Amino acid sequence: MDRNIRTVDDVLELLDGLFAPDADRWTADAATWWDAFYGDRSRPVPFFVAKPDENLVAYLERGLITPGRALDLGCGPGRNSLQLASLGFEVDAVDLSPAAIAWAEERAEEAGADIRFHRGNVFALTDSELGGPYDLIYDSGCFHHLPPHRRISYLALLDRLLAPGGHFGLTCFAAGEMGSELPDAAYYRESRLHGGLAYTRESLRWIFSDLAEIELRRMHDEPDESPHYGAPFLWAALFRTVRRAQADDSRAGA
Structure with a gap:
C-alpha cells in the first residue's frame, strides 16, 4: 500500500511521474532526452548558434536592464549567458543536460568568460548552490517545456530568487504559431506535453x-546574417518585481 503524499512537493513529484519516461521532455529521464538532443552539435537547430536573443540585446541597449547578478534558466549551450557575462553580469547558468553544460563551458572557456554553470533540475537546487538573489532571471525556452503543475514551482522560484526591483525575462512559444494549445488537463490524460506548451x-x-x-511582444525575426537570434513564433517578455503591498493593492482594485 502506497501512502506517500504529505506535502505539496510530494504532489508535484507524483504529477511529474504521470508523464511516460520516453514520451516527452519532462520526465525522470529528461536529462537523457536533452543529452541526445544536444549530443549532435552539427544539427541545424537555430538556437545552437552562438548568438544572444535579440530581445535580450534590446533590453540592454535600451537600459531596461543593467549589469548585476543574473540567472540563466535552461541555458543550453550558453549563448545568452555569454552575452550577459561579456557586459559585466555575474552569471549563474542552469541546465538539466550534462551535454548542454559541457558545450556551454567550452564556449565560456574560449571566450574567457567567468560563468558558474550548474547541471541539474533548477527546482531541486538549493539557494546556496545558486547564490541568489538575482537582479535578472532570464529564460529562453525552458518555461514552455514545463508541465502545468510546475508553474507553481516556477513562480515560487521567481518569488524566492528575484531581488527587489529585479527583472524576469522570458521567451516562450506563442499560441497560433508554435506549441500545443490543448487545455492543461489534457496533458495529464495523455501523459505527454506534445513538444511544449x-x-x-x-x-x-x-x-x-x-x-x-x-x-510583452513577439520576438523579431532575425536573418541568418544577424548577430542575434530571433524567431517570430516566440513571445519575448520582460517583467519586474513590485513591492508585495503594491501587488496586493492592484489585485484588490481589479
Missing part, C-alpha cells in the same frame, strides 16, 4: 500577474 499574451499576463509588465 503554447501561451497567449493574456495567459502570460495572468500567470505572471504578481510582476509588473515592462514589455
Whole structure:
C-alpha cells in the first residue's frame, strides 16, 4: 500500500511521474532526452548558434536592464549567458543536460568568460548552490517545456530568487504559431506535453500577474546574417518585481 503524499512537493513529484519516461521532455529521464538532443552539435537547430536573443540585446541597449547578478534558466549551450557575462553580469547558468553544460563551458572557456554553470533540475537546487538573489532571471525556452503543475514551482522560484526591483525575462512559444494549445488537463490524460506548451499574451499576463509588465511582444525575426537570434513564433517578455503591498493593492482594485 502506497501512502506517500504529505506535502505539496510530494504532489508535484507524483504529477511529474504521470508523464511516460520516453514520451516527452519532462520526465525522470529528461536529462537523457536533452543529452541526445544536444549530443549532435552539427544539427541545424537555430538556437545552437552562438548568438544572444535579440530581445535580450534590446533590453540592454535600451537600459531596461543593467549589469548585476543574473540567472540563466535552461541555458543550453550558453549563448545568452555569454552575452550577459561579456557586459559585466555575474552569471549563474542552469541546465538539466550534462551535454548542454559541457558545450556551454567550452564556449565560456574560449571566450574567457567567468560563468558558474550548474547541471541539474533548477527546482531541486538549493539557494546556496545558486547564490541568489538575482537582479535578472532570464529564460529562453525552458518555461514552455514545463508541465502545468510546475508553474507553481516556477513562480515560487521567481518569488524566492528575484531581488527587489529585479527583472524576469522570458521567451516562450506563442499560441497560433508554435506549441500545443490543448487545455492543461489534457496533458495529464495523455501523459505527454506534445513538444511544449503554447501561451497567449493574456495567459502570460495572468500567470505572471504578481510582476509588473515592462514589455510583452513577439520576438523579431532575425536573418541568418544577424548577430542575434530571433524567431517570430516566440513571445519575448520582460517583467519586474513590485513591492508585495503594491501587488496586493492592484489585485484588490481589479
